[in-house]
Amino acid sequence: MQALTVIPKKASSAEVADVAEPSPSEGSVLVETLAVGVCGTDMEIVRGDYGWLPPGRDRLVLGHESLGRVVDAPSGSGLAAGDHVVGIVRRPDPVPCYSCAAGEWDACRNGRYTEHGIKQLDGFMRERWRAEPDAMVKVDPDLGLLGVLLEPTTVVAKAWDEIGRVGNRETWKPKTVVIAGAGPIGLLAALLGLERGYEIHVVDQMTDGVKPDLVRALGAEYHAGHVGDALHAPDVVVECTGVPQLVFDAVAAVGVGGVVCLTGVSPEGVDVTVDAGSLARSMVLQNTCVVGSVNANKRHYEAGAQALARADHDWLARLITRKVPLARFADALAHGPDDVKVVVEIAS
Numbered sequence: 001m002q003a004l005t006v007i008p009k010k011a012s013s014a015e016v017a018d019v020a021e022p023s024p025s026e027g028s029v030l031v032e033t034l035a036v037g038v039c040g041t042d043m044e045i046v047r048g049d050y051g052w053l054p055p056g057r058d059r060l061v062l063g064h065e066s067l068g069r070v071v072d073a074p075s076g077s078g079l080a081a082g083d084h085v086v087g088i089v090r091r092p093d094p095v096p097c098y099s100c101a102a103g104e105w106d107a108c109r110n111g112r113y114t115e116h117g118i119k120q121l122d123g124f125m126r127e128r129w130r131a132e133p134d135a136m137v138k139v140d141p142d143l144g145l146l147g148v149l150l151e152p153t154t155v156v157a158k159a160w161d162e163i164g165r166v167g168n169r170e171t172w173k174p175k176t177v178v179i180a181g182a183g184p185i186g187l188l189a190a191l192l193g194l195e196r197g198y199e200i201h202v203v204d205q206m207t208d209g210v211k212p213d214l215v216r217a218l219g220a221e222y223h224a225g226h227v228g229d230a231l232h233a234p235d236v237v238v239e240c241t242g243v244p245q246l247v248f249d250a251v252a253a254v255g256v257g258g259v260v261c262l263t264g265v266s267p268e269g270v271d272v273t274v275d276a277g278s279l280a281r282s283m284v285l286q287n288t289c290v291v292g293s294v295n296a297n298k299r300h301y302e303a304g305a306q307a308l309a310r311a312d313h314d315w316l317a318r319l320i321t322r323k324v325p326l327a328r329f330a331d332a333l334a335h336g337p338d339d340v341k342v343v344v345e346i347a348s
């Protein structure tokens, strides 16, 4: 069967190759891939900046934002042929550490977790994959292709969960939120923030086009410019770009007792100049919290699946700005200014 494979840490190594059918040792449920979303992490892997090979192998199958259809599942597994499912990206470490043992692999303590399509486990950009029933989540079949948005939605479901836990360390009545970045993560963070009843401001560089339109269609405010220009002293800033300068801008912009949540995996080796004393002083004097948030556990997958099922499907459909067949994967990896989510379609 066909798959998009890469050699992690080697630039421009991506190619469609023939790979073996998934082995029954990968799990008892056989899934046919419908579509796989492409995100910044995939681009980093393809550029040779990120990713880890499976042990003993010379290529990794890319893709962690999956949508598939169950072909075969054991009876009693809660899954049946035809169900739409999304594979859970991260798997617990083998020790396991106490977080992985508690099902919180997103908080793995020893770094020995694995991630499909990213770290030591083949991804989903192949015609078929296998996993155990507890390593996938059902999605509402009415979502159709939109089910492919679940994985990025889980990332923001976790971010909102963390923001709430951190903010509630003291009496906290947040109203205003600034989201940096109107990519898929920023837009989905806006969707889930509006559901929580917050006033949402999204900041990005584009002055017009699909991103500002999508923000406004959601009922949030769009600002072209800098994080600090969007709104004075918001209660929460969700940083969704990973751009190092914006991380510091977010910390400087947040209001008293505010929470800054960092969701982007920043590139290494970027120096920025900051007045560290002034930043640290205001963080102390204002009780600022900065929380990094990565990945998602089953609770977040379930919350994400419910949020997508409740959301306006027409708005969600506008997030998928391009669909590309596997053979034209290079087009999928070329990100245009008006691209939000590009999806590789594997089967219809």
Ligand code: BGC
Pocket: 039, 040, 041, 042, 064, 089, 090, 115, 118, 151, 152, 155, 265, 294, 295, 296
């Ligand atoms: C994925 C996460 C993953 C993270 C770090 C993100 O792009 O969505 O599932 O944990 O990269 O590898």
